Amino acid sequence: MTLRLLPLVTGGAVLCLCGCSSSSGAQSQPLFRHYHSRPDLRPPPIQILKRARDTAAGYIFIAPKKNVEQAGPLILDNRGRVVWFRPLDTHAVTDFRVQRYRGRPVLTWWQGRPDEGDGESGYSIYDDRYRLVAHVQPGNGLLGDIHEFKLTPHNTALMTFIRQVLVKGRRVLEGGFQELDIRTRRVLFEWHSIDHVRLVESYYHLPRNPDGLYDYFHINSIDVGQDGNFLVSARNTHTIYKIDRRSGRILWRLGGKRSDFNLGRAARFAWQHDARRLPNGNLTLFDNSAGPQVRKQSRGLVLRLDLAHRQATVVRSFVHTPPLVSVDQGNLQRLRNGDFLAGWGHQPRFTEFGPRGTIRFDGRFGHGRVDSYRAYRFRWTGLPIRPPAVAVAGGTLYASWNGATKVRKWRLLAGPAKNALRPITSVPKTGFETAIPLRGAAKWVAVQALDGRDRSLARSPTVRVT
Incomplete structure (x- = not known):
């Protein structure tokens, strides 16, 4: 293996370009940042495309993965400078954010099994000294997946999972979620899509090979409404479900083939992610509209739900200029000052919009095939145990x-x-x-x-x- 280091930026951090040659030919590797005092840290470079102006307070939280020198949770300031980076022994990491556990702010993320050697996947909780508080996995022998790890005010965790089942002889991948008491590890609630949602609701094409695995549902977010019931997004049915906490019964469907709401043309969404209910009753989501593509570009979407008349209308749509199409992943976060932060999933970008859709901050990370499942902005105060x-x-x-x-x-x-x-x-x-x-x-x-x-x-x- 040969290594070339080309200094591209001076002043503390140095951007380096690695080239790797082998018998199969040259293969370019991504750019990364180099630090003299911490050569063990090699985060991807950050490019600020539009400088922050009148943005919400806080840092940017992403988890770069795929074609990066090191994958892991990454905190950035508004100038694109690293605040904290933790390289992991895996290139599978998602959903890095700030939450609260036992009344204190914590960092959480999902990580996959190590790239090499033994180890397990699961969800991590770290405190403000960057110490591990808990490693969490679903109960009942289920395997938690990349899509959601949400902590509740009751110190429980909501986790998505997938499971193979047989339906009329066909292998089907169902989606579900579980609520777990983190301290006792007792399962408080468990829901399986196959018990409530039929295969015909899916927009995902059946595999041509009868032995192929059919991912008909694809759960990707869980939220809790003010009434305590659950809000679940399923990408492959183009539907958001409200689910009764006690019985697991579906109370209503928004979108898809069996929608209980009328959606005007502008309100229709497809292949969506990250459905959240706001305190005023509005609903936010990231409308991928791609995979396959059904709109010219992906967008953040705020909908008003008229529950009495079962009507959904658009309050605000957030689109990027130039247009971005995200075939998977992505999120839309409402910020304290009324702004919205979009993580573009498949596209290695993050954008903060003003309430009326004006871009106030825009950034890009990595080089080549790099992405982050979601992007967030949070306030955070950290005081590491390790010395400078x-x-x-x-x-x-x-x-x-x-x-x-x-x-x-x-x-x-x-x-x-x-x-x-x-x-x-x-x-x-x-x-x-x-x-x-x-x-x-x-x-x-x-x-x-x-x-x-x-x-x-x-x-x-x-x-x-x-």
């Missing part, structure tokens, strides 16, 4: 602290001996990694991370100047 990292190269000290959100400055410490350091200067933090020029004859250096009031948060290890 430092490295010295070419007369410069590089400092970083993966996941620390309160750092505003770095204080350089230097001296003739490892145990004889004194403060030299303080410099503003300039992104994930800050470059600090070294002057003088000091043989040992370290840094202190300072907050906005110049209080020390942590100190790095001491390293020798070579």
Whole structure:
């Protein structure tokens, strides 16, 4: 294997291009960011296409996967700079976001089995010190899938699953979901699509091979309404279902072949993801309208549901310029200030829209076949257990602290001996990694991370100047 490193961007992070050759010919690999102080981290590059203006507060949360040097949960600021990145031993990772567990904010995501060796898939919960709180899997021997891991105010988890069943001799992939008490691991509720939704409701084509697996339902989101009942999106039936919490009975269908609502032409959706009910009763979803394509472009959609007259009308539609078509994945998140953030799924993009559809922020990540199942914006405060990292190269000290959100400055410490350091200067933090020029004859250096009031948060290890 041969490796070429081409510096493309200077100032802390360096963008590198890996080329890999083998007997089968050259195969290009994705761009990634390189950090002197954390060479073990190689997140994909971020390109801000439209700078943030009047956006909601918080960071961007994505989980890049597929053709990336390292896959994993990634937090970004509005300038596209890394705040926190955790590379995983798998290229299967989805649905990275902030939720609340036992009254505290936590980070959650799904990850698949390791690319190499033994291990299991499942859902992870991490605290604000980036420590594992819980690893969760469905009960009753079921396997949780990539689509949803939603924590409730009752400290339970809603998880999607898939399962093979036989229907008249044909192998069918059904979808379902489960509510689990995280502490006791007791299953509180379980729902299977095959008990309530017939195969004829699907828009997915039957495999030509009778032995082929028929993915007729394809559950991809779960939400809980104000009445406690469930809201479920199924991609391959083009339908959103309201499901009774006690009986599992379908209370109504929105969209698809058996819709209980009339949908005007503009309100029709297809191959959708991420159905959510807003406090005012409106419903949001990501309308892929692709796979196969039925509209010119994918869109975020806000619908008003008239339950009395069973009518669904469009409140707002969010489309990208230039048009984007997402054949799978995607989400639409309503933000605290009334904006909406769209994750474009199959397309490696994220966009924040104002309430009237104006693009206020737009970004792209990775290079080539890269995507993130969803994208979010959340407020987050992190204080890692691990100390800051430092490295010295070419007369410069590089400092970083993966996941620390309160750092505003770095204080350089230097001296003739490892145990004889004194403060030299303080410099503003300039992104994930800050470059600090070294002057003088000091043989040992370290840094202190300072907050906005110049209080020390942590100190790095001491390293020798070579």
